[in-house]
Amino acid sequence: xxxxxxxxxxxxxxxxxxxxxxxxxxxxxxxxxxxxxxxxxxxxxxxxxxxxxxxxxxxxxxxxxxxxxxxxxxxxxxxxxxxxxxxxxxxxxxxxxxxxxxxxxxxxxxxxxxxxxxxxxxxxxxxxxxxxxxxxxxxxxxxxxxxxxxxxxxxxxxxxxxxxxxxxxxxxxxxxxxxxxxxxxxxxxxxxxxxxxxxxxxxxxxxxxxxxxxxxxxxxxxxxxxxxxxxxxxxxxxxxxxxxxxxxxxxxxxxxxxxxxxxxxxxxxxxxxxxxxxxxxxxxxxxxxxxxxxxxxxxxxxxxxxxxxxxxxxxxxxxxxxxxxxxxxxxxxxxxxxxxxxxxxxxxxxxxxxxxxxxxx
Amino acid sequence: xxxxxxxxxxxxxxxxxxxxxxxxxxxxxxxxxxxxxxxxxxxxxxxxxxxxxxxxxxxxxxxxxxxxxxxxxxxxxxxxxxxxxxxxxxxxxxxxxxxxxxxxxxxxxxxxxxxxxxxxxxxxxxxxxxxxxxxxxxxxxxxxxxxxxxxxxxxxxxxxxxxxxxxxxxxxxxxxxxxxxxxxxxxxxxxxxxxxxxxxxxxxxxxxxxxxxxxxxxxxxxxxxxxxxxxxxxxxxxxxxxxxxxxxxxxxxxxxxxxxxxxxxxxxxxxxxxxxxxxxxxxxxxxxxxxxxxxxxxxxxxxxxxxxxxxxxxxxxxxxxxxxxxxxxxxxxxxxxxxxxxxxxxxxxxxxxxxxxxxxx
Numbered sequence: 001x002x003x004x005x006x007x008x009x010x011x012x013x014x015x016x017x018x019x020x021x022x023x024x025x026x027x028x029x030x031x032x033x034x035x036x037x038x039x040x041x042x043x044x045x046x047x048x049x050x051x052x053x054x055x056x057x058x059x060x061x062x063x064x065x066x067x068x069x070x071x072x073x074x075x076x077x078x079x080x081x082x083x084x085x086x087x088x089x090x091x092x093x094x095x096x097x098x099x100x101x102x103x104x105x106x107x108x109x110x111x112x113x114x115x116x117x118x119x120x121x122x123x124x125x126x127x128x129x130x131x132x133x134x135x136x137x138x139x140x141x142x143x144x145x146x147x148x149x150x151x152x153x154x155x156x157x158x159x160x161x162x163x164x165x166x167x168x169x170x171x172x173x174x175x176x177x178x179x180x181x182x183x184x185x186x187x188x189x190x191x192x193x194x195x196x197x198x199x200x201x202x203x204x205x206x207x208x209x210x211x212x213x214x215x216x217x218x219x220x221x222x223x224x225x226x227x228x229x230x231x232x233x234x235x236x237x238x239x240x241x242x243x244x245x246x247x248x249x250x251x252x253x254x255x256x257x258x259x260x261x262x263x264x265x266x267x268x269x270x271x272x273x274x275x276x277x278x279x280x281x282x283x284x285x286x287x288x289x290x291x292x293x294x295x296x297x298x299x300x301x302x303x304x305x306x307x308x309x310x311x312x313x314x315x316x317x318x319x320x321x322x323x324x325x326x327x328x329x330x331x332x333x334x335x336x337x338x339x340x341x342x343x344x345x346x347x348x349x350x351x352x353x354x355x356x357x358x359x360x361x
Numbered sequence: 362x363x364x365x366x367x368x369x370x371x372x373x374x375x376x377x378x379x380x381x382x383x384x385x386x387x388x389x390x391x392x393x394x395x396x397x398x399x400x401x402x403x404x405x406x407x408x409x410x411x412x413x414x415x416x417x418x419x420x421x422x423x424x425x426x427x428x429x430x431x432x433x434x435x436x437x438x439x440x441x442x443x444x445x446x447x448x449x450x451x452x453x454x455x456x457x458x459x460x461x462x463x464x465x466x467x468x469x470x471x472x473x474x475x476x477x478x479x480x481x482x483x484x485x486x487x488x489x490x491x492x493x494x495x496x497x498x499x500x501x502x503x504x505x506x507x508x509x510x511x512x513x514x515x516x517x518x519x520x521x522x523x524x525x526x527x528x529x530x531x532x533x534x535x536x537x538x539x540x541x542x543x544x545x546x547x548x549x550x551x552x553x554x555x556x557x558x559x560x561x562x563x564x565x566x567x568x569x570x571x572x573x574x575x576x577x578x579x580x581x582x583x584x585x586x587x588x589x590x591x592x593x594x595x596x597x598x599x600x601x602x603x604x605x606x607x608x609x610x611x612x613x614x615x616x617x618x619x620x621x622x623x624x625x626x627x628x629x630x631x632x633x634x635x636x637x638x639x640x641x642x643x644x645x646x647x648x649x650x651x652x653x654x655x656x657x658x659x660x661x662x663x664x665x666x667x668x669x670x671x672x673x674x675x676x677x678x679x680x681x682x683x684x685x686x687x688x689x690x691x692x693x694x695x696x697x698x699x700x701x702x703x704x705x706x707x708x709x710x711x712x713x714x715x716x717x718x719x720x721x722x
Binding site: 008009011095105171172173188189190191192193194195197198200201211212213214215217218220221222224225226255257258269311317318320321338339340342343345346348349352 | 706
């Protein structure tokens, strides 16, 4: 079931970027270039997801995947959400926008799973949780490989137990939401390389590494560290095929720092620090998707008028390395540079000679 | 001046671990095994540093380095320090220990530099700041290479401007103190791989990568990502040559999570979360070395009675992978596994075929 990873011409997976940047054109371009494109189903209806899948299929004959959010539990404290809404009220008023209603929902999980039974995409990856074993089984039965996004060893073990075919190992460097099963304050924010070491030591599944991978050298690094492929998000956000908002594109091209925040969605995510993020991160409660719905009109307004201070500027830690170039070119460049980096390292090691350090002991 | 890096038989540098774990025996063992050992001069007098250098020299004929803390400025708020002391008072009383006096000092910077003019070690690495250009010049003039620890691109550029021969690029995964020039809240905690990408893009100096590197695969990863060597700390802490306290050794062997804290020293550092860290991290001010001196008697007491809840349990994010084995064996194992990882990746890429993805565009 994991053969899709082994059969990629290029070990590059396009990270699903829900909420805007991901498009069928981007997914198809990455798959056509030999990588694996992804339809980002998060925040969409099942019907909209199917539409994206159909458009992607129309643009590529190669395999691609779909990413689905696993619903959490309704644990948000209504008082904390109300207090946070109060805090945003002045900003919303200045923008002339009414804040959204902070409701809980499951992002149409069951409807999407039902649709994916018909769609039979090559891979379904899950974020924000581990699907139950029967969901995994149902997908595998129709030939769909199941990947689960993990941010620590405990999550990796749970995904293995549920029968996942591969793990998307997400480091804290990554842009957008942390894929953690449960968002909480007493977590360890593992760097990608550290997490690859820890997960490799405990779990035998193929790993897809993700988190601020923007160069071929970084792709090579995760392959050498044991990953089967690198999942790349921010590095595709400036592509013409991506639907990244103009204000977001401009921020990506800057060297401005990123930070982790719950200010936009109530769930921890990495974005370029703008005014809303700077002013409200310290106060934002753990309340997803309630805060997501609360801020949605403000963010939509910011995108439409081009005000970067109202928009969630999701970005990985290396966003300034993202290139404004067609996705196929980015895939090809990452692959070429990764091959070169590994060949160079191999050559250097050979030059270092055959001294066996065990002889020195 | 950077030739010491190029001439290492094994691209492994032993991280200086001030405050206990580092010993002349550990430094000599790593150098004898083909890597580069380090004397950790931090917290020591210049005389004690010279003694460590002499003992290291007596145990190895190979090159090794010395690490020196760059003094910061006296910026701690006395009221905040006093409030924090008040907070620790009950814990100190329970332990039957008087807290230390929270004084500022420069860790004998000038005396150490003067001594290093006589000692002519192969490398002096700096932490907590960039030495002025004349300090760099004075060391280079006597044949000592100068390395500077950096945690972001701005620091990397400053070190290049000061004339450094190489940069120690420290990711947030690393155990012990963050090497940042200035400790502050509005920083970005770069993951190692992301930081290597960013620094490589801006600075042409040789890079030594550090942060939770505990396996040969991780060593291979940073080499492929462009580093000239991997600096390894926590992975040596369980060696018989290290003077790691027994309570600390036991904690390292556990899978307990690490976190960033100023609770022990007033400067951000990564340690395994114990009671003192859990209870006081949120309240600890930026006040180094004042808080270091304040908590010193409490930590010393904890080490002597074997109470891990009073000790700063510095450790990188992969501490559970550290092995109880002689340092030479760890160096040899990391080197062997790194070579194997790169050779395997090279073979896999060749098997993937010569399909040039540029043809797919």
